[in-house]
Amino acid sequence: DAGITQSPRHKVTETGTPVTLRCHQTENHRYMYWYRQDPGHGLRLIHYSYGVKDTDKGEVSDGYSVSRSKTEDFLLTLESATSSQTSVYFCATFGLQGSEAFFGQGTRLTVV
Amino acid sequence: AQKITQTQPGMFVQEKEAVTLDCTYDTSDPSYGLFWYKQPSSGEMIFLIYQGSYDQQNATEGRYSLNFQKARKSANLVISASQLGDSAMYFCAMREGGGNKLVFGAGTILRVKS
Numbered sequence: 001d002a003g004i005t006q007s008p009r010h011k012v013t014e015t016g017t018p019v020t021l022r023c024h025q026t027e028n029h030r031y032m033y034w035y036r037q038d039p040g041h042g043l044r045l046i047h048y049s050y051g052v053k054d055t056d057k058g059e060v061s062d063g064y065s066v067s068r069s070k071t072e073d074f075l076l077t078l079e080s081a082t083s084s085q086t087s088v089y090f091c092a093t094f095g096l097q098g099s100e101a102f103f104g105q106g107t108r109l110t111v112v
Numbered sequence: 113a114q115k116i117t118q119t120q121p122g123m124f125v126q127e128k129e130a131v132t133l134d135c136t137y138d139t140s141d142p143s144y145g146l147f148w149y150k151q152p153s154s155g156e157m158i159f160l161i162y163q164g165s166y167d168q169q170n171a172t173e174g175r176y177s178l179n180f181q182k183a184r185k186s187a188n189l190v191i192s193a194s195q196l197g198d199s200a201m202y203f204c205a206m207r208e209g210g211g212n213k214l215v216f217g218a219g220t221i222l223r224v225k226s
Contacts, residue, residue, distance in 0.1 A: 031212055031214075033214055035216070040121075040218065041218060042118075042203060042216050042217055042218035042219045043203065043205075043216040043219075044216075045213060045214070045215055045216075048212060048213060048214070050212040056212070058213065059215075088155070090157065092157075092214065094207070094214060099145060099162040099164070100147070100159045100162060101147065101159070101205070101207075101214055102159075103149075103156070103157035105155075105156060106155055106156070
């Protein structure tokens, strides 16, 4: 199994607080992605990274920021959490010549 | 912009029968990859099958095959001899060769009946 680890796995936070989710990989994959999964919407891309310090926005990036200071870690930050950001968040990685994206276990975030 | 469409929110199939899950895509990049993932109720994402845009033959992996029709921009997943354990959400995804994004469709829930 690919070494993709998300932390925390579950989190409950209050509206207006900052939250950071971490994705850690041991595969030395170049590409990393953050998605949110909501009923009826599938997986929607929030942000992605194509190298250290190289990131770009996905389709639902408002209210989220990311950072990638080293290959193995990709952080997703909710600057000021809102109830609409209650969701399951998945991290995925993709190798340079890969034909498969590897997923973390997911993080269930509840904003109350 | 790349786009993936799965038009079937839910499907039912009888155990041991074959089922086709639809996926259409839109891209102007001649180089791209198409993926199918399974998500059971436990929530993990399981890779099923991959098709490259330049692959001459349809991809197959055990009971899974991808019916790739390039001119129609469709990449349907065919599951043969359905099993109860195939009940899950199925996602189609695409990654353009000239870009870095990996985008997913909305998914299809498959229920296998005994």
